[in-house]
Structures are given as structure tokens and as C-alpha cells.
Amino acid sequence: MIGRNVLNSLLIMLLLAPVMASATAAAPDNAKSDCAQCHPFEVQTYQQSAMSRAAQTTSFKAQWQNAGHLDTCLDCHAPSNNQGVNCNDCHGESIHLNQATMDSNVCARCHDAALENTYRHYRRRPTALSEARCIDCHMRPSPLGVDHYFRGLDSPDLLAEAVTLRWLIPDTREPTIQLFIKNQTAHAIPGGTSGRALWLLIKSHRVDWRALQRFGWLQTEQKLWVDHSLPPGVNRLEFQIPTATLTREPPDLALWLQTVPGQLQLDSGSGFWLYREDLSP
Secondary structure (H helix, E strand, O other): OOOHHHHHHHHHHHHHHHHHHHHHOOOOEOOOOOHHHOOHHHHHHHHOOOHHHOOOOHHHHHHHHHOOOOHHHHHHHOOOOOOOOOHHHHHOOEHHHOOHHHOOHHHHHHHOOOOOOHHHHHHOOOHHHOOOOHHHHHOOEEOOEEOOOOOOOOOHHHHHOOEEEEEEOOOOOOOEEEEEEEEOOOOOEOOOOOOOEEEEEEEOOOOOOEEEEEEEEEEOOOOOEEEEOEOOEEEEEEEEOOHHHOOOOOOEEEEEEEOOOOOOOOOOOOEEEEEEOOOOO
16 A cells, blocks of 8 residues: 555645646747747837848848858858848847847857958947947837847938048148048948948039048958958048049038948949038039
């Protein structure tokens, strides 16, 4: 016969079995479960983001084709599927146990890759920006949750705060102009890959916009890529004013962020104005 104490022990184990099973069960895998059940706002904003279709954008497909369809490109643009980045790629499979996703180091997995300088410059950001985190600018909290739209080049309010520009023409024999471009972001501009460029432009009454300098990745004659982006913080530059723009009136200056590769293309489908000063009537 089984003693009373043994029966009591077995009964307690049977009663506690469901609780013990739930406590030891693996955390939900958000690649297999529906995150929207508990996080509808996050999922809705994520589905509207470029991140969710990182491998399907026109610019990526063009550059991927030029690169010979390298599989390494998909390691960042489509780690888990053929569309883009999903929840697990950033949060891990156990989202509710991983609180490290607020750390900017999570972004380094893809934003510190070949020909991708964003995180490298972020690590060398000025002391004044030492407390800045990626999510502070690119993901905004709201009463509904944390916005997962990942604000970027298609967010005018974000671009409007990116740079300031001051300039002066010193009283010298040579027609030069001194510029003080303050990159107020915590990374270089343009962030991202070799297909983007920041153009510093100048014009006068006589001529249309002309390029003074191009910031971004530059390819040498030996087909080597050199990072020539605009670092965060204050950048002091000096240029000789092109003869065609020399007039009695001060020149106009602009910063054009171009998102498509190639030569300067000033149209709405190719980029955005980060700064533009049109003094001409």
C-alpha cells in the first residue's frame, strides 16, 4: 500500500505540474507567433517602414545587381526572409527576455558593414553627443507604444534638424569662402551605403547650382572605396569661389542629400534639400 505521505506528495506534484511546465516553457518566438496581438502599434508602424522591405526597395535591387547579387548583402537586408528585416532580427527569438534591444550596439550588426559607415562614425561622435542613442532620433515613443517606422530619409522633420550652415567671405586677395557646417546628428552624413551623397552647392545670379564638394563614399582610380563623409560635429571648410559665381551679391549655398548613385541630380525623386539659401529674387 502507498502511504498517506506519498499520496499527498503525488497529489501536490500533479497539481503543480501545469505551473511548472509554464514556468519552464520557452519564451514565444516572434517569428512564429503574431506580435500584433500584444503590440499592434509597433507592428503597424513597422509594416509601413523601409526596414520591413529592405530587400525590395528599388535602390537596393539596383545596387545589389551591380554587386553581382552577393549573398552577403542579404545578411543585413533580408536576414530571415526575402522581404526585409523582421522582429527577430533585432529583438532575438525571446523578445520578452531581451532588454538589450534599446542599446545602439544592436544596430551595429548591419550598420557597421562594408561600405556602411553609420555606426563607425557614431562610435567616434563628439562628447556633446555622447548620450545620443539611435532610437532617440529614429524611433519615437507615443501613448500607443514605440514607433517602429524607423524615421530616416523620408522624414522631413528629421532632416530639418540634421545640419546648420554658416559662412563668411574673408577680405583677402583670393576669392574664397569659409564654411562652418554643423552636423547635428550623432553619425556621419550621408549615413548608409555608397549610393548616397551629400552635395555642397553654390550659385549666383549668373549661373545655376554648381558643386563645391561631394561628401560620401568616393571610388579611386584603383577601384578602392574611400570614406569621405561629413563627420558629426562642426566641420570647418574653405573653398575658392568659382569665377562664374563672382558677383557683387553674396552667393547662395545649399546642401543636397542625394539618395541615388551617380552624378548630381537635382530633382524631387533623387534626394532632399538639407539646407537651401536662395537670396536671389
